[in-house]
Amino acid sequence: MPRSWNCNGLKSSRVSKGLCPLAAGGISHGAIVQRSRKWNASKPLGIPKGSRPLAAGGVSWAPMARPARLRSPASDGIRQLFCRNGRSAPFPLRVWWQRRYGRQREAGRKQHAATTRRIVMLYRRMPQNGDKLSILGFGCMRLPMAGGTIDEARAIAQIRGAIDHGVNYVDTAWPYHGGKASRCSARPFRRATGSGSGSPPSCPRGASTAVRTWTSI
Amino acid sequence: MDKYLNAQLQRLGTDHIDYYLIHALEGAVWDSLATLGIRDFLDQAKKDGRIVNAGFSFHGLAGDFKRIVDAYDWVFCQIQYNYLDQQFQAGTEGLEYAASKRMGVVIMEPLRGGNLGLPTPPPAVAAIWAEAKTRRTPVAWALRWVWNHPEVTVVLSGMNEEAHIEQNLAIASEAQAGSLTEEELELVDRVRANLQGTDAGGLYGLRLLHALSGGRADSQVLRFIQ
Numbered sequence: 001m002p003r004s005w006n007c008n009g010l011k012s013s014r015v016s017k018g019l020c021p022l023a024a025g026g027i028s029h030g031a032i033v034q035r036s037r038k039w040n041a042s043k044p045l046g047i048p049k050g051s052r053p054l055a056a057g058g059v060s061w062a063p064m065a066r067p068a069r070l071r072s073p074a075s076d077g078i079r080q081l082f083c084r085n086g087r088s089a090p091f092p093l094r095v096w097w098q099r100r101y102g103r104q105r106e107a108g109r110k111q112h113a114a115t116t117r118r119i120v121m122l123y124r125r126m127p128q129n130g131d132k133l134s135i136l137g138f139g140c141m142r143l144p145m146a147g148g149t150i151d152e153a154r155a156i157a158q159i160r161g162a163i164d165h166g167v168n169y170v171d172t173a174w175p176y177h178g179g180k181a182s183r184c185s186a187r188p189f190r191r192a193t194g195s196g197s198g199s200p201p202s203c204p205r206g207a208s209t210a211v212r213t214w215t216s217i
Numbered sequence: 218m219d220k221y222l223n224a225q226l227q228r229l230g231t232d233h234i235d236y237y238l239i240h241a242l243e244g245a246v247w248d249s250l251a252t253l254g255i256r257d258f259l260d261q262a263k264k265d266g267r268i269v270n271a272g273f274s275f276h277g278l279a280g281d282f283k284r285i286v287d288a289y290d291w292v293f294c295q296i297q298y299n300y301l302d303q304q305f306q307a308g309t310e311g312l313e314y315a316a317s318k319r320m321g322v323v324i325m326e327p328l329r330g331g332n333l334g335l336p337t338p339p340p341a342v343a344a345i346w347a348e349a350k351t352r353r354t355p356v357a358w359a360l361r362w363v364w365n366h367p368e369v370t371v372v373l374s375g376m377n378e379e380a381h382i383e384q385n386l387a388i389a390s391e392a393q394a395g396s397l398t399e400e401e402l403e404l405v406d407r408v409r410a411n412l413q414g415t416d417a418g419g420l421y422g423l424r425l426l427h428a429l430s431g432g433r434a435d436s437q438v439l440r441f442i443q
Binding site: 119120121122124125126127128129131133134135136137138139141142143144145155158161162165169171172173174175182183185186 | 221225228229230231236238240270292293295316319320321323325364369370371372373374375376377378379382383385386387389390392393394
C-alpha cells in the first residue's frame with residue numbers, strides 16, 4: 001500500500017491536485033490523510049482545493065461538490081460510525097469501499113478522458129535556425145466562403161482559434177481568394193498583439209508568423 | 218520585386234515576414250526570376266529585416282526542384298506531398314533531397330485537395346482501412362502518413378470548417394515522426410495502389426484550377442497543372 005492514500009483508496013497527491021474526477025465524491029468526506037506504516041495512525045495532509053469546513057472544530061473537510069450518486073444517508077452514517085477524526089475505516093470495510101468506489105472512479109476517469117480529448121500541439125524544428133514550428137499549419141487558400149466572398153468573421157475566428165491551439169505557421173499568398181486572403185490572415189495576429197507586428201503572445205518561443213507570398217514578374 | 222514585398226507587408230500590417238516564399242516555382246519561372254535578380258532581392262530583404270527566412274513553394278518537376286534547391290541559400294521549401302503523389306512534382310525524392318540540404322519542408326495538399334479525406338472512400342479502399350488494428354478516418358491516415366516522415370516540418374491544411382480544424386488538431390496531437398508501424402504503412406501502400414487510376418486525380422486538378430484562377434478558366438494554369 002503506498003503511503004499517501006486516503007480511505008477511499010484515492011491517491012492523495014492526485015486528489016489534492018484535482019486530477020481525480022471523482023475525488024470529491026468519495027465517502028470519506030474528502031479527508032485527505034497520510035497513512036503511516038501503522039495504518040491506524042493517520043494525520044490530515046491539508047485541505048483539498050474546493051473544500052469547505054464541515055463544521056466548526058470539525059476534523060474532516062467536505063468537498064464543495066459531491067456527486068449525488070455517491071451520497072446516501074446510509075453511507076454517511078457508516079462513515080460517521082467508523083471513520084472518526086479523519087481516520088480510515090477498519091480493514092474489511094476499507095477494502096470493500098476501495099473496491100467499490102475504485103471501480104466507479106476508474107469508470108469516471110475513462111468517461112472524463114473520452115469527453116475531454118486533449119489537444120496538444122507538437123512542434124518540429126527548422127533544421128537551420130532551430131525555430132519550433134507547429135506540425136499543423138493553417139493554409140489560407142480555401143478560407144470559408146459566404147455569398148461568393150470570404151466569410152471574414154468566420155475565417156478570422158478559425159485562424160485565431162488555431163493559433164490559440166498552438167498553430168504558428170499561417171500560409172497565405174497574394175493570389176489566394178483574389179487578393180483578399182492576406183488581409184484575413186493578418187487580422188488574427190493583429191488582434192493578438194494589438195499592433196499587428198511580430199508573433200502572437202500565445203505562440204511559443206521561436207514561433208513565427210509564417211507568411212507565404214507571391215512575386216509576380 | 219521590392220514594390221511587391223512592400224505592398225505585401227502593408228497588406229499584412231507588419232514590418233517583417235518570418236517565412237517568405239517565392240510562390241509556385243518551376244524550372245522556367247525560376248530561370249526568369251534568376252535573371253531578374255531574385256537572389257539579390259532576397260539578400261537585400263533579409264539584410265534590411267523585411268524578411269527573416271527565405272524559401273520557395275514548388276509545382277514543377279523533380280529535376281528542376283533539385284536545381285532550385287542548389288541555386289540559393291534557402292531555409293525551407295513548400296512542396297505538394299501525399300501518399301498518392303509520391304512521384305509527382307518534387308515527390309519523395311525532392312523531400313529527401315531538401316532534408317539532406319538541411320532545409321525545412323512544409324507540405325501542402327496532404328489530402329490532395331480534400332479527395333483523400335472523403336468520409337466515404339470507395340468500397341475497396343474502405344475494406345482495406347477496415348483491416349487496420351487501429352481504426353482511423355481516411356483523413357487521419359493521409360495526414361499521419363505525411364507526418365510519419367521525419368523530414369517533414371509542417372503540414373498545411375486548407376481546413377475551413379470548425380469541425381475539420383478540431384479533427385486535424387486532434388490528429389496532429391499524436392503525429393510523431395515514425396509512429397506508424399510497418400503494417401500500417403503497408404496498408405497505406407495498398408490503398409494508394411487501389412486509388413491510382415481512379416478519378417481522384419482528375420477531381421483534384423479541377424479544384425486546384427478553380428482555386429488558382431479564382432474561378433476563371435485559365436489556359437496557363439491548366440497547362441501548368443498538366
